[in-house]
Amino acid sequence: MRFKSLALAGASLLALTMTASAQVKIGFITTLSTPGGYLGEDARDGFLLAVNEEGGKLGGVPVQVLVEDDQLKPANGKQIAEKWLESEKVKLFTGVIFSNVSIATVPTILEAGGIFVSPNAGPSAFSGKACNKNYYVTSWQNDNLHESAGALAKKLGYKRMVLLAPNYPAGKDAIIGFKRTFGGEVIEEIYTSLDQTDFAAEMARVRAAKPDAVFQFHPGGQGIAFLKQWAQSGLKDQVPMVVASPSLEQKIVASVGDAAIGIAGTSHWNGDLPNEANKAFVKAFVAKYNREPTVYASQGYDAAKLIASGLKTSGEKLDADAFRSGMLKVDAKLVRGNFKFNNNQHPIQDWYEIKAVKGTDGKVVLQSGAKVLENHADAYAKDCAL
Amino acid sequence: MMRQRGLFVLLLLAFIAVPFIAGALGNTYMITMATRVLICAMVAVSLDLLVGWGGLVSFGHAAFFGLGGYVVAIAATHATQGGDIFGWGGTNEALIAWPLAMLVSAGAALVIGALSLRTSGVYFIMITLAFAQMLYFVFVALKVYGGDDGLSMTSRNLLAGARITDARSFYWICLILLAVVVALVGRLLNARFGLVLRGAKASERRMAALGFPVYRYRLVAFVIAGAIAGLAGALWANLGRFAAPDMLSWLRSGEFLVMVILGGSASLLGPVLGAAVFLILETQLAAHTEHWQVIFGPLVVLAALYMPMGLWGYVRGRSS
Amino acid sequence: MTLVLEQILNGLQFGLTLFLLAAGLTLVFGIMGVINLAHGSLYMMGAYAAALGAQWTGSFWLALPIGLLAAFAIGVGVELLVMRRLYGRDHLAQVLATFGLILFFNGLLAWQVGRAPLLMNGPEQLAGFIEVMPGLPYPIYRLAVMAVGVLVAVGLWYLIARTRMGMLIRAGSTQREMVSALGVNIAQLFTLVFGLGALLAGLAGVMVGPIRSVQIGMGEQVLILTFVVIVVGGVGSVRGALAGALLIGLSDTLGRAFAPSLLKLWMSGALADGLGAALSSVLVYLVMAMVLVVRPRGLFPMEG
Secondary structure, three states: OHHHHHHHHHHHHHHHHHOOOOOEEEEEEEOOOOOOHHHHHHHHHHHHHHHHHOOOEEOOEEEEEEEEEOOOOHHHHHHHHHHHHHHHOOOEEEOOOOHHHHHHHHHHHHHOOOEEEEOOOOOHHHOOOOOOOOEEEOOOOHHHHHHHHHHHHHHOOOOEEEEEEEOOHHHHHHHHHHHHHHOOEEEEEEEEOOOOOOOHHHHHHHHHHOOOEEEEOOOHHHHHHHHHHHHHOOHHHOOOEEOOHHHOOHHHHHHHHHHHEOOEEEEOOOOOOOOHHHHHHHHHHHHHHOOOOOHHHHHHHHHHHHHHHHHHHHHHHOOHHHHHHHHHHOOOOOOOOOEEEOOOOOEEEEEEEEEEEEOOOOOEEEEEEEEEEEEEOOOOHHHOOO | OHHHHHHHHHHHHHHHHHHHHHHHHOOHHHHHHHHHHHHHHHHHHHHHHHHHHOOOOOOOOHHHHHHHHHHHHHHHHHHHHOOOEOOEOOOOEHHHHHHHHHHHHHHHHHHHHHHHOOOOHHHHHHHHHHHHHHHHHHHHHOHHHOHHHOEEOOOOOEEOOEEOOOHHHHHHHHHHHHHHHHHHHHHHHHOHHHHHHHHHHHOHHHHHHOOOOHHHHHHHHHHHHHHHHHHHHHHHHHHHOEEOHHHHOHHHHHHHHHHHHHHOOOOOOHHHHHHHHHHHHHHHHHHHOOOHHHHHHHHHHHHHHHOOOHHHHHHHOOOO | OHHHHHHHHHHHHHHHHHHHHHHHHHHHHHHHOOOOOOHHHHHHHHHHHHHHHHHHHOOHHHHHHHHHHHHHHHHHHHHHHOHHHOOOOOHHHHHHHHHHHHHHHHHHHHHHOOOOOEOOOOOHHHOOEEEEEOOEEEEHHHHHHHHHHHHHHHHHHHHHHHOHHHHHHHHHHHOHHHHHHOOOOHHHHHHHHHHHHHHHHHHHHHHHOOOOOEOOOHHHHHHHHHHHHHHHHOOOOHHHHHHHHHHHHHHHHHHHHHHHHHHOOOOOHHHHHHHHHHHHHHHHHHHHHHHHHHOOOOOOOOOO
């Protein structure tokens, strides 16, 4: 299956040299190498699925998707954007997964008169005062992830908690976001280092602090190691854990197995959300790629659907204002359901409780529960003059 | 030596031609790409001073590159957005910020070098790597200056009060600075300093017996190389108007080493060639296949195994 | 008090895990004089082979030999194709070649196995806890990892000090001609030693698979700390690697465990949490710097 998508990307590159047509070129800058590569892979595959379903079009406009790996290096993302702006005359960009790449790349695109639609990263740097009418975030503002976890902890009635995150800005933001909605007492904040692989020392500290529950945010492999060691230390059966979506998504659950069972998470999307668009998406994704979609795949797909909504009004000429009016209308059925853009062009959407359960085939799967937050916006929109 | 000079002129002419070719093709991206080559070439030349001429395989050179970038970005941030660092309000003037970047990188090189040069061989490789990694994590965690997200500059530095907005003028600045660096390093190598450094690579004991304080000479070389890398970092931050921790990462250090060896260590101009070939090859491969590493990795291995003299060895022929 | 003991145990456990990784690296360097940056890749390949093996066979005990064999085979392949051309060369060529190998192995796995992290469970027999002392339950699996670390230390000591192969290895590193004169094929010996180093890396990969993330890039994540360990211990010395691993493991763990609470004696909670975290993340590097100021060739420098 991987070869198919490779061939697709290859074919689009080939097509680019041969046609000088009325196609709209979409620059998909994403992370495909490094440990974070699977996020970009899934976002890309979800995006391409939407394009595929429309027979190479989005919103009735023929599109051509250029894909390139930014290697999680900010300078590379910017370099690719410059290259495509210049030599391919690309005007519409998407795909970026990580905030640091986004922060380096987005200004270049916007200054050149381009449009950027983020399928994942929603850094606070661009969601407040620096918001821009050609910059859209279709996933979430970064803080939303942790705000929803905080709201869940509050809903579950936890009063005294220990919070853990790596000692870097995204980690600190996670803790700030969590506290914004949690409201209870934080007994201790434990900061880990970013290259840490063994958390025994921190877990002993948690055991000694005897909290009602813990909240932890660790990206990628660290999160996986944390969940495995948490289960092994026996704390899983003593202290409940609340996490945000990046710590409890499909691939993470698949790679930790039983260690995920019982952990409370939140997400704006899950494979079992009952709306029709989602049912169709999951079925089509599995049929095409022979694997279950992740939340990143759903975000790639939704980003494509929203872009389609913009292209419907702008047409092939891709006038930025016409595109904007279409985008903001959200003339699309998103797989996450309820969605609209806030004034800062970030989502207003619902957040659900998520938990890992044993599926019928013995595999651990994610199951969505009640809404934790309804029509949730972000805290930065009020600073945006749009 | 004559031939070396001829090749130097040839290479210089090639670099001078780039903006004109790009202009004729109407392709400014080419200039940006070439600027990137110039900046990496500068780092590679400075690294070669240690690796090729001094026999000191530093695996942490990116640390000084990154520091230089951060100095410029931090100074610009305070100059445009207020605030201060150690009571200093920052600057957007290249004539202050760039030398400062060199100074800070040189200072860090002095401390790291003083400790690392007490060791040698494989210890030196690993300890420079470890120190660079430590600095990397410091910047990742540094929330005031963006941490992991990096630090943006609203505009490029001013050069003596003048704006450097277009790609072409910035390219010329980088080219002139690279030429100056190459000329300086070349002179240094032919002066007594260079002779001692090269002598110590061949036989540390002999140089010590001749009464030269080898440690001190090496430390000076380490500091000079650090300062040049700092300048390159300042230019890099200006090119992208952005400094990020990935500038200091150990992968970056590895890439600089690859450039040096690919081009040919201890050849002064080899690293320039190495930087050009490395960057062009990497971007071309990455643009054509997402699995570029599967091709690029073995190419690097082959270069290590079968090109001990690097590309420069082939260009120069076997005459020397 | 129990907490202090528990943290010391955690530090020892972490140290022995580090030793598993450092042992192979330092062995290869000590004997063949090559620096192998791709040691972490061999660790990753071992973990991947075991994780895939566990998925096929459904058993950790079958996956263990699969992981070891794969790492050994890949190690032998790497030696035959690449490393043996690097023995006489300077460290620079070795660094470059093994850097290329890292890129290759990462790219290969992303391409052929996929980019998502893999599932790898520990054996059911080793799930659960033992009360190592009253009020201190400890995961059996972690104790098993410690036991493996100790076994490897003893096994390597025995191999090098007490066996004919060890004698040849020791002699081969310093007096190649003499060993050749004895009718021993040095090239084969070196291939075997490199394979053994790879096997140790693979063993580390298999053992930590169930407690860490089996994913692309997992090798680089631990490489730097492994370097710190063998630099502190003395490059090439297995004894040094053990001492360095325990020193680094203990100082890192105890720093993370107690730095914030100690700082809280002087400053506010939030500040202490932040500063403590910053301090403990650079602590191992400070330890390394201090050791090298006193002993530039590590705690147990190799003779000669």
